[in-house]
Amino acid sequence: MINNISADHKVYFLSDFHLGAPNADASLIREKKLVLFLDSIKNNAAGIFIVGDIFDFWFEYKKSVPKGYTRLLGKLAELSDAGIPIIVFTGNHDMWMSGYFESEMNITVYHEPKTFVWNNKKVLIGHGDGLGPGDQGYKFLKKVFTNPICKWLFSILHPDWGIGLANYFSRKSKEKTGLSDDHFLGADNEWLIVYSKEVLEKEHFDFFIFGHRHYPIDFPLTNNSRYINLGDWIKNFTYAEFDGTNIQLKKFES
Template identity: 55%
Template sequence: MQLAQNKKIYFASDQHFGAPTPELSFPREQKFVAWLDEIKVDAEAVFLLGDLFDFWFEYKTVVPKGFVRVLGKLAEIRDSGIPIYFFVGNHDLWMSDYFEKELNIPVYHDNKEFTFNGKTFLIGHGDGKGPADKGYKRMKKVFTNPISKTLFRWLHPDIGVKLAQYLSVKNKLISGAEDVKFLGEENEWLVLYSKRKLETKHYNYFVFGHRHLPMKLAVGKNSEYVNLGDWIGYFTYGVFDGKTFELKKLED
């Protein structure tokens, strides 16, 4: 992709809409919709890197209710001709083809490479990558197993969705009971993952979410690791103008 003059690519992750309750989530949804309205003026493309929803499951004929303003704004932007790319996170990993059929937004279930203005990017949500998190990696295999999805689909949505939402909001990141702190480059597993990838191929930027902590670190020669933060406490997002990548914070 070659950016047109004065156009930018925007990145955002970890909105967790619906948590801890729909009522408390609503102001964050309003901020996000307003941000989408603002960036559509100069957006060449928009990348959403997962956990847009705190829980999402697609039955054959049913999706979780709510999020009308967010989905409507995404549809409006996509219908205007601006590409939107969605990467599933660990909270919305059961996303199937709803976004693709209803919104014409491609959905990716793993990292994907892109090149913008000659700069190479490796983009993804970031869950299950790197040397740590072995318990989650095992759990993810269970969650994404077709048999597990079929068994869950047999639950009535009123039961299945409510159960999943209850378990999801137990996440301390959403409840505010856990303060996310920088662990140092030697312990940040997405940093280690990025450095390992550089051993076989060069990327100018590794862009991930999941960590809920905005950071931008050099991981090699002309190579940076970027974590987009979240839309719970930080309200941060990424912008690439064709030359450089910046982390920005939503203005109050």
């Protein structure tokens, strides 16, 4: 549980590591950089939010999980054991979390956006996939992927087949996306900005924090509400920092 933030502590937000992609060697470099970052904030972190797509693919079988990622998982366990609250939101690449993080590392996992209030600041946090207008194809696929029967059918595949198949489709998805995440698309075309504005018509939030987009954005929605996209840890190595009053988007330089 994260309570009000004291002057000497901060809440940190980061997302979209996609560990495992595009290959083991490149992924390991990013994983080591993530561990360095987490180590650098451990003395003043009031909480750490990882807002989706930690892995390029993750599926928790009944008796096994994908191998690898030992350095990151070990560091998260160390920080959690030290009493730092860690909250994970599932993304579109790792939506099949089902208890491993909770039982092994005492990490809270959310599958949908959630509201938090600290120091009288109201914050909506989520990965961001499937929100806002358009993308009906993905929204349909998400319902299929999260359907209990479909999850069970996938789980009976041998992990070598299941993970191999998932990695293949992940690569094809990236080829189709291309460079669309390399620049700001404009407020009318950034679907998470559109979504945030729609939410604001019904309920006030001081900050909206999302991942998924892979492009760091700090956009004023109104005079007292902002949309922040966390970028990624593939090209940008960006994160957000909340000091109890304000949220700043920063870049980790190691």
